[in-house]
Structure formats: C-alpha cells, structure tokens
Amino acid sequence: MKKQRKFLVGAVAVLGVVGYLMVTGMRDSMVYYLTPSELVAKTTADPSFREMGVKVGGRVAAGTVSYDQRTLDLRFDVVDIADGGKTRFPVHYQGPLPDTFEEERDVVVEGRFTEGGVFEATTVLTKCGSRYEAVEEDFLK
Amino acid sequence: MTQIGEVALWIALLLAGWGAIAAFVGGRVGRGDLVLSAEKAVYGVWAMLTVTSLAIIASFLGNEYRYKYVAGYSNRDLAFFYKVTGLWAGQTGSLVFWALLLALFASIVVWQNRSRNREFMPYVVGTLLVVLAFFLTVVVSVSNPFEQLAFIPADGRGLNPQLQNYWMTIHPPALYLGFTAFTVPFAFAVSALLSGRLDTRWITTTRRWTLLAWFFLTCGIIFGMMWAYVELGWGGYWFWDPVENASLLPWLTGTAFLHSVMIQEKRGMLKIWNILLILSTFLLSIFATFLTRSGLIESVHSFAQNLEIAYIFLGFLSALTLVSAALVWWRRDRLRAENQLESYLSREAAFLANNLLFVAAMFAVLWGTLFPLISEGATGQKIAVGPPFFNKVNIPIGLVLLALLGIGPIIAWRKATPRNLKRNFTLPVAMAVLVGAALWVSGVRHVYALLTFALGAFTMTTIVVEFWKGTRARAHIEGEGVGRAFVHLIERNRRRYGGYIVHAGLVICFMGFAGKAYNVEAEAALSPGESMTVRSPFGHTFRLTYEDMSWYNATNMTKLITSVRVEQDGRPAGMMTAEKRAYKQRDEVASEVGIRRAWNEDLYLILAGIDDANGVVEGTNPRPVATFRVLVNPLVPWIWMGGFIMAVGTLIALWPAAQGAEVARVPARQARPVAAKPQMVEA
Numbered sequence: 001m002k003k004q005r006k007f008l009v010g011a012v013a014v015l016g017v018v019g020y021l022m023v024t025g026m027r028d029s030m031v032y033y034l035t036p037s038e039l040v041a042k043t044t045a046d047p048s049f050r051e052m053g054v055k056v057g058g059r060v061a062a063g064t065v066s067y068d069q070r071t072l073d074l075r076f077d078v079v080d081i082a083d084g085g086k087t088r089f090p091v092h093y094q095g096p097l098p099d100t101f102e103e104e105r106d107v108v109v110e111g112r113f114t115e116g117g118v119f120e121a122t123t124v125l126t127k128c129g130s131r132y133e134a135v136e137e138d139f140l141k
Numbered sequence: 142m143t144q145i146g147e148v149a150l151w152i153a154l155l156l157a158g159w160g161a162i163a164a165f166v167g168g169r170v171g172r173g174d175l176v177l178s179a180e181k182a183v184y185g186v187w188a189m190l191t192v193t194s195l196a197i198i199a200s201f202l203g204n205e206y207r208y209k210y211v212a213g214y215s216n217r218d219l220a221f222f223y224k225v226t227g228l229w230a231g232q233t234g235s236l237v238f239w240a241l242l243l244a245l246f247a248s249i250v251v252w253q254n255r256s257r258n259r260e261f262m263p264y265v266v267g268t269l270l271v272v273l274a275f276f277l278t279v280v281v282s283v284s285n286p287f288e289q290l291a292f293i294p295a296d297g298r299g300l301n302p303q304l305q306n307y308w309m310t311i312h313p314p315a316l317y318l319g320f321t322a323f324t325v326p327f328a329f330a331v332s333a334l335l336s337g338r339l340d341t342r343w344i345t346t347t348r349r350w351t352l353l354a355w356f357f358l359t360c361g362i363i364f365g366m367m368w369a370y371v372e373l374g375w376g377g378y379w380f381w382d383p384v385e386n387a388s389l390l391p392w393l394t395g396t397a398f399l400h401s402v403m404i405q406e407k408r409g410m411l412k413i414w415n416i417l418l419i420l421s422t423f424l425l426s427i428f429a430t431f432l433t434r435s436g437l438i439e440s441v442h443s444f445a446q447n448l449e450i451a452y453i454f455l456g457f458l459s460a461l462t463l464v465s466a467a468l469v470w471w472r473r474d475r476l477r478a479e480n481q482l483e484s485y486l487s488r489e490a491a492f493l494a495n496n497l498l499f500v501a502a503m504f505a506v507l508w509g510t511l512f513p514l515i516s517e518g519a520t521g522q523k524i525a526v527g528p529p530f531f532n533k534v535n536i537p538i539g540l541v542l543l544a545l546l547g548i549g550p551i552i553a554w555r556k557a558t559p560r561n562l563k564r565n566f567t568l569p570v571a572m573a574v575l576v577g578a579a580l581w582v583s584g585v586r587h588v589y590a591l592l593t594f595a596l597g598a599f600t601m602t603t604i605v606v607e608f609w610k611g612t613r614a615r616a617h618i619e620g621e622g623v624g625r626a627f628v629h630l631i632e633r634n635r636r637r638y639g640g641y642i643v644h645a646g647l648v649i650c651f652m653g654f655a656g657k658a659y660n661v662e663a664e665a666a667l668s669p670g671e672s673m674t675v676r677s678p679f680g681h682t683f684r685l686t687y688e689d690m691s692w693y694n695a696t697n698m699t700k701l702i703t704s705v706r707v708e709q710d711g712r713p714a715g716m717m718t719a720e721k722r723a724y725k726q727r728d729e730v731a732s733e734v735g736i737r738r739a740w741n742e743d744l745y746l747i748l749a750g751i752d753d754a755n756g757v758v759e760g761t762n763p764r765p766v767a768t769f770r771v772l773v774n775p776l777v778p779w780i781w782m783g784g785f786i787m788a789v790g791t792l793i794a795l796w797p798a799a800q801g802a803e804v805a806r807v808p809a810r811q812a813r814p815v816a817a818k819p820q821m822v823e824a
Contacts, residue, residue: 007482007490011497018501018534022508025533026526033513033523055525069752069766070666096664096749096768099721099730 031055031110036080037087043113055110056119057081061088062103072096078109078119089113093121100126143205146196147287150237153189153244154277156182161270168263168335176263180251183266186273187244194228194241197286201227207293210234210286216299218697223300226310230300232450233286235313239430240276242314243321246350247273250325258346264332272324275457283449299697302724302731308368312361316388319358320426323395325350327423330416334468339412339475344402349795351419355399356791358392363784374732376660376745376772378780381531386510387429390503394422397499400549404492407554409479413469414496416476420465425503427458432510484556491549498538498545505534540592543651546644547600551607568606573599593655597648604641604648611638631793639794646786649779656742656776663771664749669764677742677773684708685717685746685771690764692757699723701757703748703767707737719748719769738778745772 031053034042039056042049058078065076072095080087091109101107101124111121160182167175197210201224206212214230215223223230229238247269254262280286303309326347333343365385366378379385398418404411431454469476482489508515509526516524547569553561577595585591608627611634616626631638659678667673672686686706693700701721707714720733735746747770756762 004481007485007493010485011493014494014497015501018498018505018538021534021537022505022530025530026512028533029527029529031525031527033525053527069750069768072664072666072750072768096747096770099732 029053033057035082036078036089037083039113040087040089050113050115052112053110054113055108057106057108060101060103060105060107061085064090065103067097074124078107081106089117089119091119091121091124093124095124098124098126143196143200143203143208143287146193146200147285149189149192149196150277150281150287153186153193153240154274154281156185156189157270157274157277160186161267161274164263164267164270168267176266179266179270180255180262183244183247183251183270186270187241187248190237190241190244193237193286197228197234197237198225201225204297206295206297207289208286209288209290212290212294212297214297214300216297216697219297219300220305223305223310227300229313229317230304233280233284233288235317236276236280236284237286238314239317239321240273240280242317243269243273243276243324246321246325250328250350258342260336260338261329261332261343261346264335265328268328268331269324272328279450279453283453299724302698302722302729303372306368306372308364309372312364312368315357315361315364316429317361319354319356319361320391320430322350322354322357323391323419323423323426326354326398326419330419331465331468334416334472337472337475339472341402341406344405344415348402351395351399351402352791352795355392355395356788356795358388358395359784359791360788362388362392363781363788367781370777371734371736374734374747376662376734376747376770376774378777381509381528383510384433386506386531387432389506390510391422391425391429393499393503393506394418394425397496397503398422400492401496404489408489410482410489411493411496412476412478413473416469418496418500420469424458424461424465427454427461431455431458486552486557486562488549488552488554491545491552495542495545495549498542502535502538505538506531509534536589539651539654540589540596543593543596543600543648546647547596547603550641550644551603565603569599569602572602587655587658590655590658593651597652600648601645604645607641608638635796636794639790639792639796642790642793643787644790646783646788646790649783649786651783653776653779653781653783656774656779659775661773664768665771666750666752666766666768668766673769673771675744675771675773677744678775679742681742682710683714683744683771683773684711685769687767687769688716690751690757690767697725699725699758701748701751701754703769705735705746705769707744717744717746719746721748721751721754723754740778742773742775743777745774746770747772 033055034057036056036058039054056078059081061077061079065074067074074091074093074095074097076091077088078091079085093109093111098107105126108125109119109121110123110125111119113119160179163175163182164179167173167179200208200211201215202221204211204215204217206215210231210233211227214227214234219227227234229235247266250269251262251266254265258265326343329343329347333339362385365388369380369385370376370378398415401411401415401418405415431451482493484490509530513523513525516522548566551565573595576598577591580591580594585594608630611630612623612627615621615630616623619626619629621629661675661677663673663675665671665673667687669687669689672684674682674684676682684707686708688704688706691702691704693702699722701723702718703720705717705719707717715737717735717737719735722731722733723729724731732748734748737744737746748767749770750768751757752766752768753762754765756765
C-alpha cells in the first residue's frame with residue numbers, strides 16, 4: 001500500500017489546483033441577486049459594497065425611459081416591485097435596446113451602483129415573456 | 142381517443158408497479174415465473190405509453206384546447222411539425238416522453254437478454270421498472286398532460302417563438318435519449334451489486350448502451366449549442382446557464398466512465414470507481430431532468446418555478462443515492478482491485494488523471510450551478526457565479542485533458558520505458574512546438590489559444606501516427622493496398638479506432654472554442670445606404686451596407702426584414718438579412734440573426750433595433766434608422782464539424798465488432814501485451 005501513497009499525493013495535488021482555481025474564480029465572478037431596496041440598504045451600510053457585482057430585479061418606471069437610437073444610450077428609472085415604488089434609482093446602459101423592453105416591464109439589470117447614485121448596467125434582461133411555461137391566469141384575463 | 146390515452150397512462154403505472162415488485166421478489170426467492178411476468182410488464186408499459194403519447198399528439202393535432210397542456214403550447218396557427226413535437230415542448234409532455242423512451246429501451250433490454258444474462262435480469266428489470274414507476278407517478282399525480290381547464294379557450298397560447306426552431310425540436314429528444322439510455326448500465330450495475338456478480342460482465346454487456354447514451358447526450362448538447370447560436374441572437378453557443386450545465390454534468394461523469402471501464406477490463410482495477418461513476422452518471426441524468434423541469438435556479442430557459450415537482454424529484458434522488466451508497470458499502474469486499482498502479486508514466490495513470498479531471502470538472506460545474514441555492518440556504522443571500530468562474534476552472538482542466546487525449550492511448554501499460562516514450566512522443570512534441578512557434582510568429586499571443594493549438598497539434602499527430610502505423614502494418618502483413626488496409630483496420634477494431642476518431646473530433650471542437658479569444662464585434666446605427674466595416678482576425682475586411690427594410694404579415698407574426706449588402710475585401714460577397722419578428726399570439730418580439738458561414742469564420746449579423754418599427758408597418762417611415770451588431774466569430778464552424786466527427790466516431794465504435802476482437806487482458810507480471818495484433822505493438 002505504501003507505494004500507492006505517492007499516487008495519492010499526485011491526486012491531492014490535482015484536486016488542490018482545481019480547488020484553488022475554484023476559490024479564486026468565485027472571488028472574481030460572484031454576483032449578488034438583490035432588489036433595489038436591498039441594494040440601497042447595503043450600499044448605505046457599507047460603501048465598499050459598490051465594488052461588488054450585482055444583479056438587480058426591479059420594474060421599469062413609467063415615463064422615465066429615454067433611448068437614443070444613434071448612440072445606443074438607454075436611461076430609465078428602476079423601482080422596487082415589492083415596496084410599492086418607494087425605492088427607485090436611475091439606470092444607464094450603453095447598447096441596443098433589449099427586444100421586449102418597455103415601461104412597466106420587470107427587468108434584471110447587472111452592473112455596478114456608482115457613487116453618483118446611477119446604476120451603470122452592463123446587461124439589461126427583460127424578465128417576462130421569456131417564461132416558457134403557460135400560466136393559467138393568462139386564459140382568465 | 143384522448144381518453145384512451147389517460148387510461149393507458151394509469152395502466153402503464155399499474156404495470157410498472159406490479160412488474161417492479163414481481164421482478165425483485167422473483168429474483169430474491171428464485172421464482173422464474175414472476176420474473177417473466179415482470180418482463181412482460183415492461184413490454185406492456187411500453188405499449189401503453191405509446192398509446193398515451195399518440196393520444197397527446199392527437200390532442201395537439203385536434204386543437205383540443207380544453208387540455209391545459211395543449212392550450213399552453215399550441216395554437217391554431219402553429220405548424221403541423223410543431224404540433225407533433227408538442228409532445229415534448231413542455232414539462233408534462235416531456236415527462237411522458239422520458240418515460241416512453243425509457244420503456245422502449247427497457248423493452249429492448251428484455252428482448253436482447255431473453256436467453257442470456259438471466260442471473261442479472263430480475264434486478265435489471267426491477268430497477269428499470271422502479272424508475273419508470275417513479276416518472277409515471279409524477280405524471281399522474283402532479284403533472285398530468287390530460288388535466289383539463291375549467292373552460293375551453295377558443296385558441297391556445299402558442300409555442301414560444303424561440304422554441305420554433307429545428308434544432309430546438311430535436312435537442313430535447315437527443316438529450317432524453319442519452320439520459321434514459323444511461324439507465325440501462327445503471328440497472329446492470331445495481332443488479333451486479335445485488336446479485337454479487339461483480340466481474341466485468343455487467344460492463345461488457347452494457348458497453349454499447351453506454352456508448353449509445355454518450356452518443357445521444359453528445360449530440361443533444363451540440364444541438365443545444367447550435368440552437369443557442371442561431372436563435373438566442375447574442376453570437377454565443379454556451380453561456381454556463383444552469384440548464385446547459387445540467388446536461389453537461391452526466392456527460393462529464395459518463396465520459397470518465399467510458400474510459401475507466403477499460404482499466405477494469407484490462408487490469409482489474411477501479412472496480413468501486415466504475416460502479417460509483419455509473420451510479421452518479423445516472424443520478425446526474427435524473428438531476429438534469431429535474432433541474433430543467435423545476436426551474437429551481439433562475440435560468441434563461443428555465444421552465445417556471447414548480448416546487449412541488451422539485452421536492453418529489455429531490456426525494457427520489459436522495460433515496461436512490463442512499464440505496465446506491467448502501468449497496469456499494471455492502472459489496473465493498475468484492476470490489477477490491479486486482480492490481481496496483483505502478484508508475485506515473487503508464488496508461489493506467491493517464492486514465493486515472495483523465496478520470497480525476499472529469500470528476501473535478503463535474504464538481505466545479507455542479508458547485509457553480511447550485512451556488513445560488515447554497516448561498517441562499519447558508520446566508521439568506523442569493524449569490525450567483527458567472528461564466529468567468531466556469532471558464533477559469535474548466536479551461537485549464539480542458540487543456541490538460543487535451544494533452545492526455547494524446548498521451549493516454551499510446552503510452553505503455555504499467556510502466557513506460559524511456560524508449561517507449563521517445564519512440565511514441567518525439568514527433569508529436571515536435572509538431573506541438575512547431576505549431577506553437579508558427580502561431581507565435583504570426584502574432585498569436587493569447588496564452589490559452591496558443592496552448593490549445595499546440596496541444597491540439599500534439600494530440601492530432603498521435604492520432605494520425607496511430608492510424609498510419611496500423612494501416613502500414615496491416616498492409617504489410619495482409620498484403621493489402623493502403624486504402625483497403627485503412628478501412629479494414631477500422632473495421633476490425635472499431636472500438637479503438639472509433640475512439641480515435643472521437644478524439645480527433647474533440648480536438649477540432651477545442652480549436653473551435655479557442656477561436657472565441659479572437660471574436661470581433663462592432664455596433665452601429667445606420668440609415669439606408671450607410672455602411673460599417675469589421676476586420677476579421679483572418680485579415681479579411683467586411684463592409685456591410687444597410688440597403689433596405691421590408692415587412693410582411695404572416696399568419697402568426699409580423700416580420701421586419703433588413704437587407705444588408707456584404708463586401709469582402711472590396712469584392713461583392715452577397716446579401717444578408719436580419720429580422721425582427723413580432724409574434725401576435727404571445728405579444729413577443731424576437732430577433733432572427735443572419736449568419737454568413739465560411740470554413741473558418743462566421744459573419745454574424747444582428748438587427749439590434751429599429752428606430753420606428755410602427756412607421757414601417759404604417760408606411761409613414763418605410764426606411765428608418767436601424768441598429769446593427771456585427772460579429773466575426775472565428776473557428777465556430779469547427780465546433781460543428783468536430784461535433785459531427787465525434788458522432789461518426791461514436792457510431793463506428795458502437796457498431797457490432799467483428800468476431801474475436803474482444804480485448805486481451807494484460808498479464809499481471811509481463812510488461813508486453815501478448816496480443817499479436819500489429820497495432821498493439823509497443824516498445
């Protein structure tokens with residue numbers, strides 16, 4: 001059995017390297033899922049939280065969308081779905097308008113909350129409509 | 142007609158329940174009549190599920206919208222083809238479909254083994270029927286395709302436009318065929334544990350099933366990538382999305398299993414490992430089905446939250462895991478290795494490293510996929526890990542595997558001598574250095590891309606040399622011409638050379654993946670007549686001119702189509718179109734990309750936005766500003782080509798071997814293989 005020990009060392013070394021890659025990989029790519037009010041609460045409590053990647057699920061506020069077709073510059077306010085629209089902040093995104101984007105739609109924005117209180121989004125995903133499952137309520141409308 | 146379907150579903154469940162009990166009891170007390178009755182029940186379940194499936198399809202074709210399932214996935218305008226494939230368009234139907242495929246495979250197993258492997262069959266049949274009974278219980282209790290709405294809607298909701306794609310209709314069946322086919326080796330493994338017959342019989346008898354499962358799973362994964370590439374419209378084919386990851390998990394352990402069984406066959410090692418690998422491959426297949434169908438984790442194509450199903454699946458999964466673990470523990474004395482590892486420089490060590498890396502990759506992918514759940518459970522905070530995590534872990538693992546792909550098949554068993562190493566590896570290493578240097582000189586500085594191509598050249602050379610050596614030896618010994626010898630070589634040793642072809646395909650795929658390092662992207666808002674240019678990494682300049690916008694009303698959608706003229710290096714290179722489609726039934730918009738394929742790169746055109754879509758349809762603004770995103774995706778065609786080659790290689794390996802081609806065992810104390818086959822000559 002003694003002879004087998006040197007192979008165990010090799011196996012442990014391989015797993016160690018993979019483990020190391022996993023730990024560092026986690027640090028680089030962790031993204032928090034938050035609601036707008038959670039994000040505001042967290043950044044108020046700890047300003048360094050601004051450095052973390054976050055995904056915020058909220059709703060596009062009515063009457064706030066402005067989009068420049070030429071420069072692909074999108075601005076809108078996102079509101080918290082749960083707290084009745086009390087928490088809101090502006091979002092800025094540079095890129096083509098997502099297909100089903102419109103006012104009052106639920107969206108997930110990924111990016112960083114800047115010092116100026118503007119959320120700089122790297123991606124904007126529209127949430128509704130991408131559900132593949134039929135919902136019975138749809139028929140009852 | 143459809144009522145018959147529901148009745149058949151209940152009969153199938155009863156038959157599966159009866160058969161499972163009869164098989165296990167019959168096997169335990171030695172009552173052959175009970176076992177035979179269970180085997181008949183397998184055929185019965187298959188027949189009944191065929192009736193059920195036909196009834197579901199009939200209800201789609203008959204527009205019977207009183208059924209919730211039909212109303213949710215079809216409408217009157219839907220094409221005939223998508224009505225037929227409606228069987229697996231949604232959760233409830235796909236669970237029936239899963240069970241149908243498993244019942245089909247189970248019937249084939251029963252038929253194949255009607256007069257052999259009889260000592261295995263009671264528990265094999267029992268295990269297969271337990272799995273079937275589980276799926277059917279889920280179907281009748283919480284996910285019934287014949288559930289009726291309280292009223293009859295005039296029309297259905299229609300099928301999600303993104304699922305109305307050719308690849309998407311064959312992608313789920315291919316995956317399910319893979320998942321369900323893995324149930325067969327799993328059932329044999331369980332039976333081997335229960336009956337105590339733990340030699341290599343359960344492995345050799347299910348080898349083709351494992352290959353078949355692997356074939357379908359590989360095809361399914363590639364079809365899914367093709368669908369994502371043409372339909373999702375962001376220019377990528379893999380996003381490390383939970384549902385994609387779910388299908389990759391059993392593929393990783395299944396691939397490890399395909400390799401590690403060779404070590405058991407040849408050297409009597411890794412017995413526990415093999416059992417554990419096939420058990421986990423099956424468990425991961427169930428897990429993948431469950432993850433896709435429960436929407437437990439947010440995913441771009443998750444099928445809505447359905448927690449009831451989640452708990453049922455989780456319970457079944459836990460029970461299976463516990464029973465499997467207990468069985469392995471119970472039989473641990475019979476699973477001892479007959480030989481030990483002797484050197485790092487041996488084929489055994491290369492295979493072990495391959496296995497370790499496949500399993501490590503599986504754990505990393507599983508961890509990353511489940512992390513949102515783990516973090517939410519542990520801290521109450523939902524945290525996800527993105528693609529950088531998966532890439533950071535899996536790219537290095539993939540590169541080492543790429544090297545092992547070249548080393549494993551040609552390094553000597555037990556202990557390689559320096560002579561063996563020099564003889565086998567001088568040329569491949571030289572080729573790797575040459576290719577690496579050539580790419581460096583031509584300006585490639587991306588480390589992973591350089592490594593992929595250098596290691597790819599290394600592995601490809603070993604494969605070519607293997608084919609060349611075998612052909613030459615055969616031509617010499619049998620006095621055949623080179624072409625004939627080459628064909629015979631593969632024909633007489635399908636498992637080995639089929640495997641090499643799979644390896645070659647995978648190398649090509651890897652190179653295709655590496656192309657991503659050189660993706661080019663450009664974006665512009667253009668008025669008609671304006672153009673934009675992109676420069677591809679192969680040095681071509683593409684100039685795209687937005688010519689015109691047109692639109693038309695189809696039955697279920699309004700299409701807005703832009704036509705774009707392409708010039709390559711100043712020469713006309715045809716037209717491309719990119720569309721926006723507004724679906725009437727579901728109030729959804731989807732983009733339809735344009736792809737211009739060459740052997741080495743794709744020009745990928747996305748219509749990102751139209752300034753005034755209403756103006757086009759109303760005629761007030763027929764040619765508005767349009768925003769385009771243009772990508773050059775180098776080497777993406779190689780991924781599809783590599784995938785095709787892998788499929789062909791697997792089919793060759795799958796094909797029934799010529800007689801007498803069974804592998805020879807390496808004797809315990811003798812370094813050289815005794816087999817006189819020319820292609821086996823080493824050192």
